[in-house]
Amino acid sequence: MGDKTANRDEEFREFVTTRWPRLLRTAYLLSGDQHTAEDLVQSALVRAYVAWRRVSAADEPDAYVRRILVNEHARRHRRRLKEFLTFGPGDLAHQATDRDRMALADDRAMLRHALAQLPPRQRQAVVLRYWEDLSESQVASAMGCSVGTVKSQAAKGLAKLRAALALEGVTAGHGEAR
Incomplete structure (x- = not known):
């Protein structure tokens, strides 16, 4: 034993x-x-x-x-x-001095903020499908739903992410929406 x-x-x-x-x-x-x-x-x-x-x-x-x-x-x-995503000075592992690395950090911060604004099911679908690179059937299994639900939740989530990132790109002083 x-x-x-x-x-x-x-x-x-x-x-x-x-x-x-x-x-x-x-x-x-x-x-x-x-x-x-x-x-x-x-x-x-x-x-x-x-x-x-x-x-x-x-x-x-x-x-x-x-x-x-x-x-x-x-x-x-x-x-x-409701969940809130907080950003503090310790969020970046290394403080970048290079302009490109700072832009990348800004983009990541915007993406994290936009992800936090998604409803939980849309966030789950987007993260599992595109960040974890799982197939639609694997995501459906992980979420306990159908493949069609994964497709619709991911599509809605991506649309909201695009809109949020475009809006943040304009308001954050990055010029035109991305």
Whole structure:
């Protein structure tokens, strides 16, 4: 019994070690906050550990855990009426002095802000489909919906992102809308 538990723990530890960065990135894009993302991943991994026998036996353990992550985010979002994305001076890992790197940082900040304005289902569809580069069927599986719902939510989300980024491009002094 002890060997099985030790093997299971080691298998789970290896899974977490190799998947943590990607799960954290996905959670960050879903939540818009580093600390919330870390909490979200930890909560999802706790649930995955409890069900590790089923998770590890699944055809795609990554998809299983991603689904847990998306469900955990939805559960948390339902508890709050509105999420806010805050930007502080520590958000950029390295302060750039190069004009191009600063422009890129500004673009990322605008994108993060625009993502935070999307409704949760649209944000999930956009992040999973285009940032995580999952197929429509994989996104549908992660979100627990049909492929058609993924297509419509992603299309609506992209349209809102384009509009928000065009508006922010004009108001942020970047000249014409992008």
